[in-house]
Amino acid sequence: MSEPNAQEPDTEEPGTKEPGPGPAPEPDHPDHPDHPDHSDHPERPQNQDHPQNPARPEQDERDEELRLRFPGDNRAKAGASMSTAAMLRRLPHLVRRALALAWAADRASTVLLLACQLLAGIFGALALYATTGTLDALLVPGPVADHLHAAAPSLVLLTTATGLRAVLGITVVGLSGRVSPRINREAELALVAAGCAAELKAYDEPAYNEQWEAADRGASTTPDLLSNAQDVIASTVSLAAAAGVLATLHPWLVPFLLLGSVPTGVAAVRTARIHYLAAVTTDEDRQALRVYRWFLVDKARADQVRSDQVTPFMMAKYRRAEAKIVAATDRATREAARVSLLAALGTGAGSALIWGTLLFLVATGRIDLAAAGTATFALRTAASGLQGVVGNGARLYRMGLYLDDYFTFLDEAGGHRIRRGDHTPDAPAVVEVLGLSHAYPGEQQEPALRDVSMTLRRGEVVAVIGQNGSGKSTLLKLLAGLYLPQRGQILWDGVPVERLDAEGMWTRVARVPQEFARWPLGAAENIHLGHLTDDLMAEVERAARQTGFDEVVARLRSGWRTLLAQGWWGGAELSGGGWQRAAVARALYRTTRSPGLLILDEPTSDLDPRAEHRILHALRALAPGRITLLVTHNIANAAVADRVIVMDAGRIVQTGTWQELAALEEGLFRELLDLQRDRSIPGQRTAAP
Known part of the structure; x- marks a missing residue:
């Protein structure tokens, strides 16, 4: 059986079709490379508009498309390993895991659920045995009244067992409906707690975001996990009961269980594998659809969607990504239909063989007619049970792939669980920064901080200024203990921040970030x-x-x-x-x-002068007993500080009081101050005389 892969769909994208074979253009044709209008005129655009739609530019096949690819994504590998044998090996583990989640959520209901499943299997077997007694009493010569009198005990047992089994089935559904939401709530709470227990640097790692998404998908499967697990249990019990009945009727009948149900079961696993791999291979495009949709309908950009008239352009990108998903889904549907057809043929052949064997056993007197009737019911029950085991098992196996991501994330918070020291600090008197450097992930990222050193003392107000991208916000996050130093040290009263208890440290930090x-x-x-x-x-x-x-x-x-x-x-x-x-x-x-560090990153950017003045005076009044750090682009506001630190390209380039730095004739501080004071406009219009 061929497997779906990540190749591009059969449908072509607009604007990406390559020229097919055909006669080469003549030299005087505009498309010929030697034509004078083709390459000798540099002013000619290389990307001409589509001739049928001037508003839509051709998409160069070298253009980068939105693709959310994450390292460490092993779902395709896991899906490719899906097989009937792997599923049967893993089913007991998945059932135990589902029951463990149910036990943690509601112990009493879980015990009742298992008890009901066991009793349902027992009553199912009793019903089959009662069928034999009923047929034995009815399929003999004699008056009908005598037949009914002889069959009465078996009929009572059959009716009672069937009725009780139906009641137990309703009870199982009710218990499952009670426990499943509780499992889901517990799973979501555990996932949120694990996410909050990750270091902040995790959010800078693309792999972490994918691990979170995968774990979230795993948590969302938990409501159906128990129902699928109990369906597997019910099918297994039903299969065992029917197999036991067949073994007592005639041993030859037991092997024929496989003929009528194994092809269908194997097909169920393979079609599940096909659809799972199709979902994995189109995940990048489905993520892109979500991003495009969010950008088009989000309130924050709604005004620009309208004023920039971007809807047709973005919708075209949306349709291209959607076309790839549709093509891949169609391929998977065709492949799954082929597998299902082959399975149906195999099941039909197996059923014919079963009926032939049953007729042979009756004709040769190896079993009587009543036993043959019971065997018919038992075979049907067993086939249904085996198909249920394999079909529900395939769904449970697929859920298990997502559930693995969930439990892996819980164990390690995506590999970024906070693990620091156990020293609980007091409000620091001195914070020392020694040779601090920091870089964010990414091949094209320049270091945000380069060999930064400084000393901060209690009672000081320190202003940090610099151009955008100079490393100010990164420095504040490191000082607040949100990031740990990659190189260099940050010492709180001589203790490295790595040795401080994270929660105890953050108790001493108060922040106003730019994006509060x-x-x-x-x-x-x-x-x-x-x-x-x-x-x-x-x-x-x-x-x-x-x-x-x-x-x-x-x-x-x-x-x-x-x-x-x-x-x-x-x-x-x-x-x-x-x-x-x-x-x-x-x-x-x-x-x-809880005094300690007070860190404010552009705290007055949206405020009027009166509110800004009030807050700056509040900072001076609060200065004793804490270290205050103020990031501001308004150079005049830095005058409130005892000391000003000027940063550029991740380094400290100047430090001193506001008056000392303003008195210098050169330097970045003076340049920014002069630019802020300069409000002359070149070529400004003057009033007419």
Whole structure:
């Protein structure tokens, strides 16, 4: 059986078709390389518009397309290994894993579920045995009343067993419906906890994002995991019961179980493999579709989608990616249909052989007619059970591939679980940075920091300025312990940050990042974030007054109890400045509660001069007892600091007081200061006389 692969679909993309064989153009033809209009005119564009659609440029086959490829993705390899033998070997492990999840979620229901499955198998076997007794009583000469009287005990047993089995089946469905949501909730909570236990650097690794997505897919399979596992258990019990009945009727009948169901079961595994591999090979394009769709419908870009009239262009890219998915899916469907057809032929041949053998046994007197009738029911039950084992097992096996990703992620948080020291620090008196360097992953990434050294002391306000990309934000993340040094050291009172307890260190850090969180919480909750104190609201309001956030809250419909969220989430939305006041108030509340490092990265970028003035004065008032770091592009705001550090290309190029650096005739600080002061406009229009 051929396997689907990652080759391009049979359908051609617009604008990428290569010229096929045919007569070469004449020298005077415009497409001939020697034609004067072809290569002798450099002003001629190399990429001409499509002749039938001038608005759509041809896509050069060398153009890079959006592809979300991640290292370490082994799903294709795992899918290629899917086989009937591998599935049967792995089924017991997967069933145990499903039951372990169910046991952790709801022990009582899990025990009842297993008990019901076992009893259902027993009653199924009793029903088959009762069928033999019923047929024995009916298929003999004599009055009908005598037949019914003789068959009455078997009929009662058959009816009772069938009814109880039906009740148990309903009970199993109910128990499964009770346990499955609990499993899913536990799985999602464990996944979120594992994600939050990863180092921040994990988010810079493409492999981590793919591992998270794979683990998330695994968590989403857990509601169906138990139902599939219990279907496998039910089919196995039913198969065992029917096989036991057949063995008592005649040993020859047991091997014929395989003839009627193995082809169908093998086909189920192979078609599952085909569809799984098709999904894996089109994953890049499906991810691209998700990205294109998000960019087209997200509120943050909705205005530009309309004003830039980008919809037709992006939709064309969407359709090209979708065409590849459709082509690959069609190939997989055709291949699966071929496998299913061959399996149907094999099953039909096996069924013919079974019936021939059964007739032979009856004709030769090896079994009686009543036993033959029971064997017919048992064979049908056994075939259904075996097909259920293989069919449900194939689905369970495919879920298991995703579940492996889930459990692997839980064990190691994608290989980035936080493991640091156990020393819980106090508020640092001195923070030393020695030869610090840092680079983000990527072949084309320049180092963000290069051999940075400095000393920060308690009570200081230090301003960090520099152009975009100079390494300011990276330096602040390292000082806050969000990243660990790749080269060099950061010492808190002489202790390397690697030896500090991560949670204990972050207790001493209050931050306002450039992209601060806009939590969908109440106004007061957005300040304290669950870090409660004895005099909670007084401290929340005190922090809000220092930033002017109290004035914003006063205008809200329910004051401090107002939900701050997008309008369609039922909350009240704030302006950019309102949210920034909340973010700064959050940091001030935190540093008042637990002093240490106060780190503010462009904390006043969206604020008016009055709010900006209030916050800068609050920083000076809070300076004693903590180390304050302020990143700002407004050079005038740096005057609030005791010391100014100037960064460029990941290095510290200047340091000193604001007055010392402003007095220099050269240097980056003076250049940025002069540019900020210069508001003359070349060629400015003047008023007419």
